[in-house]
Every structure is written in C-alpha cells, then in structure tokens.
Amino acid sequence: MALFSKKEKLSEADFQIVPEHLGIIMDGNGRWAKKRGLPRTAGHKVGAEVFRTICQECVNLGIKYVTFYAFSTENWKRPKSEVDAIMALFKDYLLEAKRDFVKAGNNRIIFIGEREGISQELLDLMDEAEAETASHTGTIVYLAVNYGGRQEIVSAVNKLIAQGKTEIDENDISENIYTVPECDLIIRPSGEQRLSNFLLWQAAYSEFWYSDVLWPDFKKEDLYSALREFEKRNRRFGG
Numbered sequence: 079m080a081l082f083s084k085k086e087k088l089s090e091a092d093f094q095i096v097p098e099h100l101g102i103i104m105d106g107n108g109r110w111a112k113k114r115g116l117p118r119t120a121g122h123k124v125g126a127e128v129f130r131t132i133c134q135e136c137v138n139l140g141i142k143y144v145t146f147y148a149f150s151t152e153n154w155k156r157p158k159s160e161v162d163a164i165m166a167l168f169k170d171y172l173l174e175a176k177r178d179f180v181k182a183g184n185n186r187i188i189f190i191g192e193r194e195g196i197s198q199e200l201l202d203l204m205d206e207a208e209a210e211t212a213s214h215t216g217t218i219v220y221l222a223v224n225y226g227g228r229q230e231i232v233s234a235v236n237k238l239i240a241q242g243k244t245e246i247d248e249n250d251i252s253e254n255i256y257t258v259p260e261c262d263l264i265i266r267p268s269g270e271q272r273l274s275n276f277l278l279w280q281a282a283y284s285e286f287w288y289s290d291v292l293w294p295d296f297k298k299e300d301l302y303s304a305l306r307e308f309e310k311r312n313r314r315f316g317g
C-alpha cells in the first residue's frame with residue numbers, strides 16, 4: 079500500500095475531535111525483533127510496514143498534520159549495518175511513493191531534519207517526493223529523518239544571529255524552526271515515557287499517550303485508543 083493512496087476509503091472509526099497535529103515516536107523495533115530471536119533490522123522492516131498502515135489511517139481520519147519520528151540525530155551511533163538497513167527502508171518507501179505519484183492522493187510529504195550525513199541518492203528522492211506533493215492540500219506527513227529537537231532550536235538561533243539579531247522572542251524561534259505546527263498529541267509505544275529530543279519546541283502543550291505495545295505490533299486499534307483518550311483530555315494551555 080502506498081502512502082499517497084486516495085482518500086476514498088475513510089476510517090471505520092469516528093471521532094468528535096482529532097488532534098490537528100499528531101506526533102508519533104516509532105519505538106520498540108529492536109526489542110520486538112530480539113523477542114523473536116531475529117536481527118534488529120527485521121524489527122525495522124516490520125516497523126516500516128506499520129508506518130504505512132498507521133500513516134494511511136491518519137489520512138483516513140482526516141488528521142491535518144502527522145509527524146513520524148523515523149531517525150534521530152543520535153541514531154547514527156548505531157552499528158553501520160543497522161543504519162544502512164533503516165536508510166534502505168526509507169529508499170524503498172520513497173521509490174514506492176515515486177511509482178505512485180501519478181495516481182497519488184492529495185497528501186503532502188515533508189522531511190524535517192538535517193541533510194548532512196544522508197546520501198545524495200536519498201536526498202534526491204526526498205526532494206522529489208516533496209516537490210511532487212508540494213501542491214497537495216490533504217494531510218501533511220512530516221517525516222523526521224536525522225532530526226533532533228535541540229539541534230532544530232540551535233539552528234534557528236544561529237539563523238537569527240546571522241540576521242544580526244541581538245535579542246529574540248518566541249516568534250523569532252517559531253519562524254525559524256522547521257515549519258511544523260504546534261503538536262497536540264504525541265504517541266509513544268514500547269513502554270518508554272520520554273520525548274527523546276522529538277519536537278521539543280512544538281510539544282510545549284502536547285498531550286502524551288504511552289503504551290507498552292512495541293511499534294511493530296502497533297495496530298489501528300492502538301491509534302484509536304490514543305485518540306479516544308485525547309478526546310477526553312481537558313487542555314488548558316497553562317490558562
């Protein structure tokens with residue numbers, strides 16, 4: 079199934095409200111594989127399939143923005159074979175998307191993160207996916223690849239310094255980070271209850287939802303559980 083499939087198949091679930099911007103930390107691939115005596119890369123492979131399913135469901139639910147944390151600036155510390163396997167999964171996905179651009183739905187893809195370190199071949203495919211979907215007005219799928227929230231803020235400050243600013247305010251930072259909106263809900267499977275450098279600026283008033291399920295086992299029903307819980311949250315934004 080392609081990311082950009084058309085919107086005709088709407089979700090079987092129905093919600094009064096859904097987050098405008100949903101962030102998802104895809105965690106637990108390694109543990110999922112270890113439990114089965116498989117290499118970690120097997121977990122990432124299944125994780126990539128789950129990404130496709132959940133991404134499509136976010137589209138079906140009419141979520142306006144969804145950000146998937148796919149590879150952090152810290153993930154380069156992993157063995158080269160694992161990093162290469164994850165990059166190969168990105169490539170497969172982008173090649174698949176490329177084959178589908180013509181009959182693509184109305185969804186847009188945007189990468190956030192540092193370009194340095196990513197192969198030129200992958201960068202070209204990423205650029206192509208962004209360009210081909212730039213005019214689409216449906217769900218915006220942000221893929222955080224080589225992404226770090228601290229690095230994002232530091233880079234915004236450096237841009238402001240380069241502009242000659244000596245004093246800045248929150249708007250300055252908001253206007254110079256990646257153009258990702260404030261995040262309403264962050265989902266983290268795998269039992270960990272931390273942000274791990276994800277959307278630090280945009281998560282200031284995010285709700286959080288955690289689950290013990292490992293990402294390769296994550297199902298649409300887990301997404302619905304998170305969204306049902308979100309519907310009940312009383313958001314006060316500090317007021």
Ligand code: FPP
Nearest residue numbers: 104105106107108109125126148167168171
């Ligand atoms: C975290 O689990 C997962 C990653 C660092 C990689 C996530 C990548 C994918 C799901 C593939 C994405 C593919 C596409 C097409 C977007 P972990 O390895 O840290 O798991 P662990 O905590 O159990 O070791």
